[in-house]
Amino acid sequence: MKTKYKILIVISSLLLTTSFFLPIWYISLDAPQYPEGMGMQIFINDIRGEKEHDLKNINELNHYIGMNKIIPDSISELRYMPFIIGALILLGLIAGISGKKFMLYIWMTVYFIVGAVGLYDFWQWEYDYGHHLNPDAALKIPGMSYQPPLIGSKQIMNFFATSMPDIAGWIIFGVFAIGLYVIIMTLINRKKENLLNEK
Amino acid sequence: MKNFRIKKFWLAAMSIIAIIVIFGACSKSGRNKGMVESDAAEKVYVAPGTYDEFYAFMSGGFSGQISVYGLPSGRLFKVIPVYSQNPENGYGYTEETKPMLMTSHGFIPWDDAHHPDLSQTNGVPDGRWIFINGNNTPRIARINLKTFETNEIIEIPNTGGNHASAFVTPNTEYVVSATRFSVPYPQSDVSIADYKKYFKGAISYIKVDQVSGKMSLAFQILMPGFDYDLAHSGKGPSFGWSFFTCYNSEQASTLLEVNASKNDKDFIAAVNWKKAEEAVAAGKFKIMNCNYFHNTYNDETHSATTEKLTSVKVLDPKEVPGLIYYLPTPKSPHGVDVDPTGEYIACGGKLAAMIPVHSFTKMKKAIEEKKFDGEIDGIPILKYDAVIAGEVKDCGLGPLHTEFDGKGYAYTSAFITSEVVKWKVGTWQVVDRIPSYYSIGHLMVPGGDCAKPFGKYLVALNKITKDRYLPTGPEMCQSAQLIDISGDKMKLLLDFPTIGEPHYAQAIPAEILVKNNQRIFPIEQNKHPYAAKGEKEAKVVREGSNVHIYMTMTRSHFMPDNIEGVKVGDNVYIHTTNLEQDWDVPHGFAILGAEYSELLVMPGQTRTLVWRPKEVGVYPFYCTDFCSALHQEMSGYIRVSNTNIPISYNSSK
Numbered sequence: 096m097k098t099k100y101k102i103l104i105v106i107s108s109l110l111l112t113t114s115f116f117l118p119i120w121y122i123s124l125d126a127p128q129y130p131e132g133m134g135m136q137i138f139i140n141d142i143r144g145e146k147e148h149d150l151k152n153i154n155e156l157n158h159y160i161g162m163n164k165i166i167p168d169s170i171s172e173l174r175y176m177p178f179i180i181g182a183l184i185l186l187g188l189i190a191g192i193s194g195k196k197f198m199l200y201i202w203m204t205v206y207f208i209v210g211a212v213g214l215y216d217f218w219q220w221e222y223d224y225g226h227h228l229n230p231d232a233a234l235k236i237p238g239m240s241y242q243p244p245l246i247g248s249k250q251i252m253n254f255f256a257t258s259m260p261d262i263a264g265w266i267i268f269g270v271f272a273i274g275l276y277v278i279i280m281t282l283i284n285r286k287k288e289n290l291l292n293e294k
Numbered sequence: 295m296k297n298f299r300i301k302k303f304w305l306a307a308m309s310i311i312a313i314i315v316i317f318g319a320c321s322k323s324g325r326n327k328g329m330v331e332s333d334a335a336e337k338v339y340v341a342p343g344t345y346d347e348f349y350a351f352m353s354g355g356f357s358g359q360i361s362v363y364g365l366p367s368g369r370l371f372k373v374i375p376v377y378s379q380n381p382e383n384g385y386g387y388t389e390e391t392k393p394m395l396m397t398s399h400g401f402i403p404w405d406d407a408h409h410p411d412l413s414q415t416n417g418v419p420d421g422r423w424i425f426i427n428g429n430n431t432p433r434i435a436r437i438n439l440k441t442f443e444t445n446e447i448i449e450i451p452n453t454g455g456n457h458a459s460a461f462v463t464p465n466t467e468y469v470v471s472a473t474r475f476s477v478p479y480p481q482s483d484v485s486i487a488d489y490k491k492y493f494k495g496a497i498s499y500i501k502v503d504q505v506s507g508k509m510s511l512a513f514q515i516l517m518p519g520f521d522y523d524l525a526h527s528g529k530g531p532s533f534g535w536s537f538f539t540c541y542n543s544e545q546a547s548t549l550l551e552v553n554a555s556k557n558d559k560d561f562i563a564a565v566n567w568k569k570a571e572e573a574v575a576a577g578k579f580k581i582m583n584c585n586y587f588h589n590t591y592n593d594e595t596h597s598a599t600t601e602k603l604t605s606v607k608v609l610d611p612k613e614v615p616g617l618i619y620y621l622p623t624p625k626s627p628h629g630v631d632v633d634p635t636g637e638y639i640a641c642g643g644k645l646a647a648m649i650p651v652h653s654f655t656k657m658k659k660a661i662e663e664k665k666f667d668g669e670i671d672g673i674p675i676l677k678y679d680a681v682i683a684g685e686v687k688d689c690g691l692g693p694l695h696t697e698f699d700g701k702g703y704a705y706t707s708a709f710i711t712s713e714v715v716k717w718k719v720g721t722w723q724v725v726d727r728i729p730s731y732y733s734i735g736h737l738m739v740p741g742g743d744c745a746k747p748f749g750k751y752l753v754a755l756n757k758i759t760k761d762r763y764l765p766t767g768p769e770m771c772q773s774a775q776l777i778d779i780s781g782d783k784m785k786l787l788l789d790f791p792t793i794g795e796p797h798y799a800q801a802i803p804a805e806i807l808v809k810n811n812q813r814i815f816p817i818e819q820n821k822h823p824y825a826a827k828g829e830k831e832a833k834v835v836r837e838g839s840n841v842h843i844y845m846t847m848t849r850s851h852f853m854p855d856n857i858e859g860v861k862v863g864d865n866v867y868i869h870t871t872n873l874e875q876d877w878d879v880p881h882g883f884a885i886l887g888a889e890y891s892e893l894l895v896m897p898g899q900t901r902t903l904v905w906r907p908k909e910v911g912v913y914p915f916y917c918t919d920f921c922s923a924l925h926q927e928m929s930g931y932i933r934v935s936n937t938n939i940p941i942s943y944n945s946s947k
Contacts, residue, residue, distance in 0.1 A: 148875035148876060151876075152874075155848065155849055155876070156849075159849075159923070159924070233850075233924055
């Protein structure tokens with residue numbers, strides 16, 4: 096690998112550390128009664144309200160439809176996600192410092208799997224919250240589920256829910272894109288070298 | 295010929311009738327109701343979802359409250375209970391707030407609140423607190439402008455009516471008080487005819503702690519037995535002085551209307567409070583025994599406590615030379631208003647036809663040169679000609695009160711001629727006038743009594759309403775009028791009704807208060823001894839004949855909501871804690887047969903209602919504030935028995 100790609104990989108691996116203190120995802124909820132909106136920020140190790148009491152208030156409202164309370168401490172993914180991200184950073188650093196293409200491929204493969212599984216898991220949680228409702232709920236609408244979208248917006252009763260990556264989420268996507276870019280560039284370079292060698 | 299004559303006769307008769315009808319109609323519709331320009335509606339229209347430019351705080355007068363309005367819209371936002379019980383939210387009825395209304399005369403659930411004054415820093419309203427006097431049972435209250443709730447009330451001893459109050463000094467060092475009615479000092483059983491011998495007037499300085507806002511009675515000054523009316527503090531060059539108007543220098547005790555109007559001139563008392571501080575520090579005071587109460591509310595315990603105090607430091611002007619001077623002022627003065635520069639002191643006179651304006655520089659010089667006209671009880675009277683800066687002539691009859699716009703103009707209310715008169719400071723020329731509907735008392739310009747008035751609007755606080763609104767029987771609302779003072783000519787913009795009887799008012803740019811506004815009380819900071827800070831803490835405990843219910847409220851249920859084991863004759867203390875941490879989600883509480891008000895509990899707050907069931911039965915209770923879609927379901931039952939049934943209640947799963 097060329098030095099500039101090695102540096103790029105090291106820097107982008109280090110960029111992933113931002114996900115330890117910046118949110119990776121957000122879900123915002125807007126309703127007529129909440130002109131300032133409410134929202135949740137999802138961190139790799141926590142779920143927080145966008146404003147101080149938002150999470151409490153979202154849980155408060157969700158109890159009417161029988162949705163489970165969102166209790167960050169009870170979500171085991173939030174406990175081991177920091178280690179997974181830590182491993183991704185470590186693999187990236189090894190790939191960057193060693194400059195071995197083999198390591199780069201391993202890193203990108205693991206990265207892709209983590210990302211895909213992570214998104215699936217997130218969707219699974221959303222599905223679970225939206226569908227597994229307390230049968231004693233005050234408000235029951237036959238056939239109605241309350242699953243927020245994975246990415247994008249959706250009207251759920253009086254709430255307009257939007258789910259999107261947050262800063263660290265965009266960084267995670269961005270770093271993946273950089274990895275892909277380095278792979279493509281090294282492949283192109285090898286072709287060029289091969290062509291030169293043939294000549 | 296005859297026919298023609300008859301025709302002529304009828305023609306003439308018809309013409310006369312037509313003329314009568316036309317003139318009659320004209321004279322009726324021609325009655326002046328106030329000229330309003332075509333853009334007035336635009337100037338007061340605050341579009342849906344947008345905010346007013348100013349908060350206005352109007353005293354409630356005999357309602358004992360403060361009302362909060364928006365300017366320029368004239369919309370009412372809130373009535374802050376201060377001295378009067380308020381069944382709407384339980385103020386003065388709940389166990390937590392009852393101590394706020396304790397006085398040396400017992401529990402007093404009402405007062406006559408006249409003059410609100412915003413706290414100041416460097417002579418400008420800073421939005422920390424607003425103070426207001428209670429005239430009848432002399433008190434001063436402090437309202438917290440983060441929560442818009444009364445946080446403190448201090449009683450003023452040796453005072454017969456706290457009228458010249460609650461005016462602050464430029465950095466809120468003190469809030470002042472002076473008695474409207476002189477009384478025997480100390481109170482004693484003497485003949486009213488011996489007024490001159492025994493009656494004294496007290497001026498009080500109440501120190502304000504700059505961090506907590508806590509008030510304490512620093513000292514009193516023993517004054518001649520006149521009637522002290524209004525006050526304002528000096529600023530800039532006159533910093534360190536306060537000015538109090540007084541009437542009844544005749545010292546009459548009966549038919550004051552005539553007997554206190556005899557002297558051509560009464561006085562403004564100029565008090566050097568910096569000198570008073572020095573005298574107190576030097577120990578030149580006497581300690582006098584008295585009884586007064588000091589009530590403070592704590593936002594963490596959500597409860598008020600009462601403290602009884604028994605002495606006050608008293609200064610005698612005879613023993614502190616240079617403490618006070620009298621400025622002769624014509625005809626029963628009312629308002630005393632210091633211009634933004636601090637140099638001029640304008641005086642209202644209830645029966646006057648001109649406004650005397652004293653000069654602080656001339657006053658200092660007159661004191662230096664000892665230009666005295668005798669003295670009263672050791673207080674030198676300065677010569678009128680030596681202190682007067684100018685007289686505003688043609689100012690209408692009965693000028694009461696003056697505010698300033700910061701552009702060199704003053705605005706004075708004239709009660710008798712029912713108008714606002716605009717005049718130029720320095721030339722003393724009247725430059726404009728506008729009628730008020732009807733009989734204006736005080737007036738208010740936002741910041742109009744401070745060092746940097748915000749200007750723009752003037753609110754006329756009228757005493758008589760008559761035909762301004764749809765009639766509501768003999769008892770009518772009071773009326774305020776918004777006047778645009780941004781141009782050369784004053785322009786009437788809006789009439790709006792007010793509650794109680796606003797005497798004085800204050801206004802402050804909205805952004806100063808909005809940024810500090812508190813939305814909820816953090817539940818983790820709730821230190822109320824009977825709070826249940828989560829449903830798991832909800833319980834019912836019997837202590838002899840007292841039953842304490844630790845009840846939580848959240849959308850949309852109480853916990854517990856089924857309670858048994860209460861007996862006839864028990865004192866049932868229902869302590870309700872609102873667990874919500876969401877803005878504007880209060881819950882209410884009411885139970886069948888409760889002898890007084892409901893509870894209205896803000897998020898994170900605890901409020902207690904005492905209920906004494908008199909007969910067996912099962913009593914429903916419910917949430918009174920429409921909190922949620924299932925508000926109607928937010929209810930429960932308490933069973934009241936005659937026999938000993940153990941306490942039982944449902945609990946959270």
